[in-house]
Amino acid sequence: MHAGTVNRTRRVALLAVLALGALLASPLVRAARCTISTSGLSFGVYDPLTGSASTANGSVSLNCRYSGADFLFGFTANVTLSPGLSGSYLARTLRAGAEQLRYNLYVDPSHTSVFGDGSGGTQAVSECFPGLFDGCVGGGGNSPVTIPVYGQMPGSQDVGSGSYADNLVVTVTF
Numbered sequence: 001m002h003a004g005t006v007n008r009t010r011r012v013a014l015l016a017v018l019a020l021g022a023l024l025a026s027p028l029v030r031a032a033r034c035t036i037s038t039s040g041l042s043f044g045v046y047d048p049l050t051g052s053a054s055t056a057n058g059s060v061s062l063n064c065r066y067s068g069a070d071f072l073f074g075f076t077a078n079v080t081l082s083p084g085l086s087g088s089y090l091a092r093t094l095r096a097g098a099e100q101l102r103y104n105l106y107v108d109p110s111h112t113s114v115f116g117d118g119s120g121g122t123q124a125v126s127e128c129f130p131g132l133f134d135g136c137v138g139g140g141g142n143s144p145v146t147i148p149v150y151g152q153m154p155g156s157q158d159v160g161s162g163s164y165a166d167n168l169v170v171t172v173t174f
Helices: 003-025
Strands: 033-039 054-065 075-081 093-096 099-102 104-106 125-129 145-153 170-173
Touching (some): 054 125
Antiparallel strands (some): 033 054, 054 145, 104 145
């Protein structure tokens, strides 16, 4: 065999390996599938005369399945919450007509980190779904992951009776 043929064969083999690596890293092949569901969060009956804060807990359930080459490389799913009808993460409000009750949602039970999109002092939640060659740790793999949501509403808010609500959007990017 001629030396030029061997070098050409090595180059072709190397190009084939590089092409395969590029294909496996492509978003077209690495297309995980995630579904989400949420549990409602209800503060119950609010008494403005008690003066104490009301708390409530909810959750986001994230169920991601590997697809394509994700089993090799893994992926991270980022969960964010919108600010709701108030338009502000730091001043979320429940509304009943013109009446408003201040509240917020947190990623921690001590109510210190506002659950948002990572901007303006808020925090998003990331879940790692590790792959064979991925260095990330944790995550749920193919199992549903439950992300707790902790709500708190300050006491002594002078509002009328009624049914108060807010609508938020949960977004998962991966």
